[in-house]
Amino acid sequence: MVLKTYKPTSPGLRQLVIVDRSELYKGAPEKSLTIGLTKTGGRDNFGHVTSRRKGGGHKRKLRIIDFRRNKFDVEATVERIEYDPNRSAFIALICYEDGEKSYILAPQRLKAGDKVISAAKADIKPGNAMPLKNMPVGTIIHNVELRSGKGGQLVRSAGCYAQVVGKDAGYAQLKLSSGELRIVREECLATVGAVSNPDNQNVSLGKAGRSRWLGIRPQSRGVAMNPELTTRMVVVKAVLPADVIRLRRGASRPRVQKLVLTRRQIALL
Secondary structure, eight states: OOEEOOOOSSHHHHSEEOOTTTTHHHOOOOOOEEEOOOTTTTTTSSSSSSSSOOOOOOOEEOOOOOSSSOOTTEEEHHHHHHOOSSSSSSSEEETTTTTTTTEOOOOOTTTTTTTEBBBBSSSSSOOOOOEGGSSSSSEEEEEESSSSTTTTEOOOOOOOOEEEEEETEEEEEEEEESSEEEEEEEESSEEEEEEEEEGGGGGGGOOOHHHHHTBOOOOOGGSSHHHHHSSEEEEEEEEEEHHHHHHTOOOOOOOOEEEEEEEHHHHOO
């Protein structure tokens, strides 16, 4: 995939840089693998805001992604690569030999017509899944399980990858793209290859409205807010120095003075 820019016929197009998705499938997703997605607006079941700066956005369908890859020793063919509005990576629709269809995360260099398989031992090529104990040191992987059978939890965003750098005492040592080293049980599954859409990090939305289409609301810096209006009054119990002296002399209980301060005043103490 390559990046796409536009002639600056408007202020919103001047800064716009997006990923060219012309090679992706242009039809509707597989109906049997989609469910309705109910928006929360960042609210919990009481209606309280628990996640700020969320709300609105275009209506979406949730694609059911197979993160477990637990259909072993059955080869599948990649039918197409699709866009998924719920994640930064692309997804691949695969069809197994018995006719079952499934969505998986699409790794880089995977294309329609390729064969993928999940097995105890498989070829080291993009899209194949196997336990970490059977992967050679140096393999680039993604969609890594933290607990065997739970499904991939690590390395799922666009362009991310991890590398197997060692094995010892039943654990595999992984180096993440951030540089962090993690140890994972060797029985856990992982998929070969790096996640697709690495150019996602170079996207520039160009205007505020495009963020609203994605369900991202404006944010205000906390330090710019008025502390008298936006913070609760905090009660602080302060022990006076004279009481500390009395305590050292054997006083039974210190005299406590209550001070009502704002958080900004507390920060200035």
